[in-house]
Amino acid sequence: MQIVLIGSGNVAFHLAKAFTEAQIPISQIFGRNTTELQKISEQFSIPFSAKTLAEADLYIISVSDSSIAEVSALIKNENALVAHTSGSVSREALSGNYRKSVFYPLQTFSKSKNLDYSKIPFFIDAENENDEEILKNLASKISKNVMLANDEKRKYIHLTAVFACNFVNHLYARAKEISDSQGIPFDYFLPLIDETTQKIHELEPKLAQTGPAIRNDEKVLKLHESLLTDEEKLKIYKTLNESIKKMYH
Amino acid sequence: MQIVLIGSGNVAFHLAKAFTEAQIPISQIFGRNTTELQKISEQFSIPFSAKTLAEADLYIISVSDSSIAEVSALIKNENALVAHTSGSVSREALSGNYRKSVFYPLQTFSKSKNLDYSKIPFFIDAENENDEEILKNLASKISKNVMLANDEKRKYIHLTAVFACNFVNHLYARAKEISDSQGIPFDYFLPLIDETTQKIHELEPKLAQTGPAIRNDEKVLKLHESLLTDEEKLKIYKTLNESIKKMYH
Numbered sequence: 001m002q003i004v005l006i007g008s009g010n011v012a013f014h015l016a017k018a019f020t021e022a023q024i025p026i027s028q029i030f031g032r033n034t035t036e037l038q039k040i041s042e043q044f045s046i047p048f049s050a051k052t053l054a055e056a057d058l059y060i061i062s063v064s065d066s067s068i069a070e071v072s073a074l075i076k077n078e079n080a081l082v083a084h085t086s087g088s089v090s091r092e093a094l095s096g097n098y099r100k101s102v103f104y105p106l107q108t109f110s111k112s113k114n115l116d117y118s119k120i121p122f123f124i125d126a127e128n129e130n131d132e133e134i135l136k137n138l139a140s141k142i143s144k145n146v147m148l149a150n151d152e153k154r155k156y157i158h159l160t161a162v163f164a165c166n167f168v169n170h171l172y173a174r175a176k177e178i179s180d181s182q183g184i185p186f187d188y189f190l191p192l193i194d195e196t197t198q199k200i201h202e203l204e205p206k207l208a209q210t211g212p213a214i215r216n217d218e219k220v221l222k223l224h225e226s227l228l229t230d231e232e233k234l235k236i237y238k239t240l241n242e243s244i245k246k247m248y249h
Numbered sequence: 250m251q252i253v254l255i256g257s258g259n260v261a262f263h264l265a266k267a268f269t270e271a272q273i274p275i276s277q278i279f280g281r282n283t284t285e286l287q288k289i290s291e292q293f294s295i296p297f298s299a300k301t302l303a304e305a306d307l308y309i310i311s312v313s314d315s316s317i318a319e320v321s322a323l324i325k326n327e328n329a330l331v332a333h334t335s336g337s338v339s340r341e342a343l344s345g346n347y348r349k350s351v352f353y354p355l356q357t358f359s360k361s362k363n364l365d366y367s368k369i370p371f372f373i374d375a376e377n378e379n380d381e382e383i384l385k386n387l388a389s390k391i392s393k394n395v396m397l398a399n400d401e402k403r404k405y406i407h408l409t410a411v412f413a414c415n416f417v418n419h420l421y422a423r424a425k426e427i428s429d430s431q432g433i434p435f436d437y438f439l440p441l442i443d444e445t446t447q448k449i450h451e452l453e454p455k456l457a458q459t460g461p462a463i464r465n466d467e468k469v470l471k472l473h474e475s476l477l478t479d480e481e482k483l484k485i486y487k488t489l490n491e492s493i494k495k496m497y498h
Contacts, residue, residue, distance in 0.1 A: 088461075088469055106437060108444050108459065115360035115444070121437040124356040143439055156431045159473050163424035163482075164438050165445040166460030167489045168417050173496065188355060188394055189413050190450060195357050195364070196491040197415040197446040201439060205288065205422040211415030212337075219289045220337055224408050226379040232492045233412075240416045243481040247422065 001037035001134075004028045004054050005046075006071060007062035008036035011085050015062060016117060020044040022141045031063075058134070058157050059093075060103055069095045081131055087158045090151045101126035103135055104149070106157065107221040108165070117142045123149035123157060174233055177211040208248070213244035250383075253277045253303050254295075255320060256284035256311035257390050259358035260334050264311060267366040269293040271390045277303040280312075305329060307383070309352055310343075318344045330380055336407045339400045350375035352384055353398070355406065357414070366391050372398035406494060423482055455496070462493035 003024070005012055008031040019026055029048045031037050041048035053074055061087045063071050072094040075082055082094055083103035091143060094100040102125035105230065122139035124146065126132045140145040149157060170194070176186040199208045212220040221241060228234040252273070254261055258279040278297045280286050302323055312320050313336045319341040324331055331343055332352035343349040351374035356364065371388035373395065375381045381397060388395040394481040400404060420441070425435040448457045457466055461469040470490060477483040 007443070032382055057306070097384055107441055108448070109449075113444075116440070119440045121440070139367050144463070147437070149433075153413055153431055153433070154352070155472065155476060156427055157433060159476055160424045160427045160433070160438060161441060162418050162460055163427065163485075166458070166493075167420050167457055167485070168442070169449070169454055170447055170489055170493050170496075171412050171420070172414050172438065172449050173458065173490070175409045176454055178405055178409045178412065182402055184396070184398075184402070184406060188396070189409060191365075191368045191370070192356055192410060192425075193413050193417070193446060193449070195362075195440060196418055198359070198440070199359075200418070200421050205418055209415070209422065211411055213415070220407075223404065224411065227404060227408055232495050235488050236412075236416070239484055240419055243485055244415075244419050247419075248480050 001025045001055075001058060002056040003058045003060065004056035005060050005062065006030045006053075008033045008040060009062060009064070010111055011105070012062040013040055013111045013118075014107075014109045014115065015060065015085070015105075016040050018047060018142045020046075021117070024138070024141055024238065028053075028058055049246045058083070058138075060085065065089050068093050071173075072096055075164050081134060083126075083135060084153070087123075087154055087161070092151075094245055101131055101135055102149075102154070103152065105143075105163065118144050121145040123146065123154060125149055125150050125154070167174055171236075174236060177233070209244065209248070211244070214243040214248050214249070216245070250307060251276045251303075251305040252307045252309065253305035254309050254311065255279045255302075257282045257289055258311060259360055261311040262289055262360045263358045263364065263366075264293060264309065264334070264354075265289050267295050267391045269295075270366070273390055276305055280302070303493060307332065314338050317342050320350075321345055324417060330375075330383060332375075332384060336410070341400075348376050348380055349386060350380055351398075352388065353403065353404070353406075355394075355410065361476070367393050370394040372396055372403060372453055374399050374403070385492070405485075414421065420485075423485060426482070445498070458493065458497070460493070462490040462498055465494070465498070 003026050005026050026046045029040055029046050034050045037048040059075055059082045061071055064150045065086050068084050068089055073096055075096050078097050080098045081099050083101040085103055087104050089139050090104050091100050104123040106121045120143050122143050136146050179186050228237055252275050254275050275295045278289055279302050280293050286297040308324055308329055308331045310320055314335050317333050317338055324343055324345050327346050329347045331347050332350040334352055336353050338454045340349050340351050353372040355370045371392050373384045385395050428435050434453050477486055
């Protein structure tokens with residue numbers, strides 16, 4: 001099976017790396033950014049082009065969500081299977097006359113950061129069972145966690161990730177505002193933050209809950225509210241405590 | 250300096266372990282729960298008693314917040330320095346005629362979980378500089394992060410920890426409700442969760458923010474709101490997105 005990878009960003013880089021490590025050959029890496037393409041090409045010995053898209057059985061498109069339609073329209077091969085790698089874009093966003101699919105790795109990628117690919121879940125979507133099998137087999141060579149997920153299911157995966165990652169990061173940012181205001185280095189909280197995250201590897205998060213809200217410690221809750229002078233943090237404080245109370249009481 | 254440790258819970262256990270590893274002798278471990286005392290006593294070769302509190306220069310009280318007043322009243326030695334280890338209780342909660350202080354390790358402790366003590370921040374509070382020095386020296390033998398923090402400052406440390414840990418854990422619990430509803434194993438999100446937490450070791454959380462709210466993706470935000478059928482999660486979703494928008498726009 002001839003595979004062409006389209007894109008030169010964080011996801012494309014890590015897919016090139018993961019495929020290479022799994023000894024799956026990539027015939028070409030295609031994109032606009034010649035500098036980035038050349039780097040990936042050299043690092044993983046994959047031919048690249050910014051001009052002529054090679055013929056392939058499978059095209060994997062790892063570009064920004066908003067470019068998927070435009071980039072996918074470049075593929076004129078009606079016998080090809082085409083996959084994008086986005087969590088929040090429909091399979092039908094692919095624009096062209098070919099078999100459409102999704103090959104979505106659930107992770108946040110940076111080029112400089114090494115990752116254990118075997119742990120990254122891949123969510124697959126395709127038009128028919130045969131294409132599902134092709135993509136499942138491919139993903140299984142990289143990762144131990146491969147699962148089917150149609151557009152509908154992927155919406156919920158994305159929503160879960162917003163709660164567990166985007167919102168969590170925002171709480172870190174708001175927490176840092178509080179510690180900064182008192183001249184306490186935020187780094188001091190990292191061991192506690194790490195431990196909180198490690199804990200849920202062993203314990204269901206619902207059972208790992210601690211803090212003033214779950215023990216209905218009204219005295220501490222009122223004290224904290226009096227310390228929060230800005231509206232946004234106070235709103236977060238009240239909303240999350242109310243939600244904790246509703247979950248347990 | 251003769252040190253007596255009071256309590257046999259998670260914090261007391263880890264202090265006994267940390268002191269032993271740092272070759273700081275503890276003269277006695279004192280408490281009510283003979284079974285737990287005996288275990289700690291055997292593991293770290295520390296004499297224990299549930300009846301007679303030994304004479305000491307320093308008493309460290311690691312019991313539940315609500316028991317600090319009662320337990321500390323047992324100490325009749327007016328020449329002693331007495332410290333509790335709680336983040337959310339005032340130094341003045343210690344009830345007795347002796348020098349009062351706080352020796353607060355910022356971490357969540359479980360007996361079964363090994364910890365790198367050198368990274369755990371210790372926050373010290375005492376009545377005078379001499380006592381501050383005694384406790385700072387002691388903590389420095391265990392940890393690289395030792396800092397003074399009076400009652401006022403400790404309130405903010407606790408508040409920061411509520412945002413960065415208690416609330417984060419609750420978001421994990423709410424996220425799991427969403428993935429459970431779709432039959433997606435929550436374990437699939439752990440690599441992404443780990444990476445989100447690891448990222449802030451290298452990048453300020455404010456700069457690490459991603460997701461639909463920071464890129465003002467109203468289409469995705471509206472879609473997610475339509476997926477959230479229960480009131481609590483919808484309220485969290487709106488409150489946190491609003492706060493993200495306010496922080497960046």
